[in-house]
Amino acid sequence: MQKGFTLIELMVVIVIIGILSALAIPKMFGVSAKAKAAEAPGVMANWETLNSAYSQETGGGGLPAVIGFQTPVSKWWNYTIVAPTATRLTAQTVAGYGACTAGKNMFSDYTPATDVFAHDKSNLDANCQTYIPNF
Numbered sequence: 001m002q003k004g005f006t007l008i009e010l011m012v013v014i015v016i017i018g019i020l021s022a023l024a025i026p027k028m029f030g031v032s033a034k035a036k037a038a039e040a041p042g043v044m045a046n047w048e049t050l051n052s053a054y055s056q057e058t059g060g061g062g063l064p065a066v067i068g069f070q071t072p073v074s075k076w077w078n079y080t081i082v083a084p085t086a087t088r089l090t091a092q093t094v095a096g097y098g099a100c101t102a103g104k105n106m107f108s109d110y111t112p113a114t115d116v117f118a119h120d121k122s123n124l125d126a127n128c129q130t131y132i133p134n135f
Contacts, residue, residue: 033098036076037131040091044108047089061112099127
């Protein structure tokens with residue numbers, strides 16, 4: 001008797017691996033898109049913390065260099081701050097990924113007088129918004 005696998009056994013194993021990869025690969029891409037989308041709220045939270053601390057010390061908002069915020073360079077988001085008031089941080093999607101379309105914005109608006117931030121992700125696609133539940 002010869003030892004080894006038959007052609008049928010090998011084909012069954014290949015089909016099983018194909019089915020498993022067909023289920024796993026889309027899940028992996030969904031997690032990747034969520035990770036890319038989750039970058040922006042973290043950057044915005046950092047900007048908000050620095051702006052709040054600066055406002056509590058001086059009574060007004062400050063430009064990034066003044067408050068110690070370095071605008072990050074990202075493959076997925078483009079960050080801009082409205083000058084001269086420096087009260088709005090905009091995160092715009094650079095490249096489309098998952099359910100996020102390129103060129104869409106989310107905002108963090110700051111009111112120095114009350115030290116309050118308003119978040120707005122309504123410009124993002126509905127499914128992209130679900131990637132960012134805590135913002």
